[in-house]
Amino acid sequence: MASVGLLGDRHELEALFDELAAELHRLETSAEIVMVGGSWMLWHAKRLATRDVDSARRFATDLSQAIARVGARHELSPHWLNDNAAAYWPTGASYDECELVYERGPLRVRTPSADIMFVMKLCRASPQDREDMISLWPFCTFTTAEDAVQAFRGSYPNESDDEYLADYVGEIVTAANRAAHSAEQ
Helix, strand or coil, rough: CCCCCCCCHHHHHHHHHHHHHHHHHHHHHEEEEEEEEHHHHHHCCCCCCCCEEEEEECCCCCHHHHHHHHHHHHHCCCEEEEEEHHHHCCCCCCHHHHEEEEEEEEEEEEEHHHHHHHHHHHCCCCCCHHHHHHHHHHHHCCCCCCHHHHHHHHHHHCCCCCCCHHHHHHHHHHHHHHHHHHHHC
16 A cells, blocks of 8 residues: 555555455445545546545445445545545436446446546535646546536536636646646657
8 A cells, every 4th residue: 555544546446445345245235436536536547646535426335334444454544435525426417327447246336537527626626626627637528618617517506606617717728738738848
């Protein structure tokens, strides 16, 4: 594992999922995770580390014992896997459209598209989310900042209207284009 309390690459996530699948098998239960946030970024090699695995799908059963046991073996938080991100799942998005990226016995892990990740991060918009959106932009299907804003508004119809949102996304697009240009040189 990476530093204590940090997950450092996709292989570490897979190893944790292997252990969780064994725990779920022992408990005779199953789970489906829709991996988002920093763990999505780590899985797709868009970030160097994360502290937890966020699921945008609520767990159907209580997984706390299995999660805590796996976490304790690796000096991770007892909540290293949680379903707190379910509150940010976009209106109209389907879990079934997410890509199945891991399956072992009773555990299935899916990941949404880069577009869904972008609007979820835009909804939350922490400084880390901004950096993640810059990394995500080249993998999105949006062609303009306005396309992303429209997707956001459709995904979160109850969010208050922000007259500066298109400018903010435009700044992200500019930063993403600058980063891509720098990488080419």
